[in-house]
Amino acid sequence: MTHGRQRPVEITVRPADRPGDLGWVVMAHGETYAQQFGWGTDFEALVATIVADYASGHDPSREAAWIAEADGERVGSVFLVAGDEPGTAKLRVLLVTPKARGLGLGTRLVEQCLTFARQVGYRQVVLWTNDNLDSARRIYQAAGFSLIDERPHQNFGDGLVEQTWSLILHPALSEG
Template sequence: MPQQDRKHVVVRPADRPGDLGWAVMAHGETYDRQFGWNTDFEALVAGIVADYGAGHDPAREAGWIAEVDGRRVGCVFLVAGDRPEVARLRILLVTPEGRGLGLGTRLVEECLAFARAAGYEQVTLWTNDVLTAARRIYRSFGFTLADEEPHHSYGHDLVGQNWTLDLGRP
């Protein structure tokens, strides 16, 4: 590969000013362009990010940003679930500019490594069936579909899915 075609790719903690706001904006813009989803989706993401930003426990929760040549192109968050042994993978995104570089896989790897180190026994996530690339990544790590249900959200008829991955006891 010629030198000028090489990209500098980094996955780093989501701890810099602008990271949280970027995650919300990028979700809103990307999902509008790709799926025509309305601002209800951006509001959902904003709530997730606000909860994380307002008081996450750094020993149990973390977020990551993927960058290409110094520009943010992806993110993912791992937050505590409803039970102490369960974590939730939230808002995985790789923008069109960052796709094809394996960043979705790298972001999920970071999440799962952190979940194991934090002592979680299970990771869950909620997604929609139209997000085929993300579902392919989740399957590759061993996530299994727990259940699914049709819903009308973000201006569309969708099928929401809950996925789980058992990490085992630490």
């Protein structure tokens, strides 16, 4: 896939409900982050845990996952799962593979997630990321997320700063 194609790339964002989708999410994260940042299997294990938790017990009325495809090939993912507090959801495992970047897929995946979160009545969406993921951070900021916490960590390598971002979806409902 190249951006300089003569014909437009056919983009699809669909539910992650086909055989192989969930395994692809784990594999793509592991391979992409190893190539880009040198992160090892600790990161892949984290993604595998998130995906396994979703696969083994998600509530379809309040949780969902999506796959982005370009010309029928999987190139992105995002999950929305229930958070630790009532009314709060977590945006998880956003990824667009390097060859599909620049097509607006990250924004489309986050928009899909937020639309679903609003439809099912969440008041807030939170997410955890690392400060070196510049493109993802720009997508989150453009969607209205605010940085609420950051601290250094060494889970996947030296010099990383974990960040927690939050977006209030229904301000009138979240005020006490």
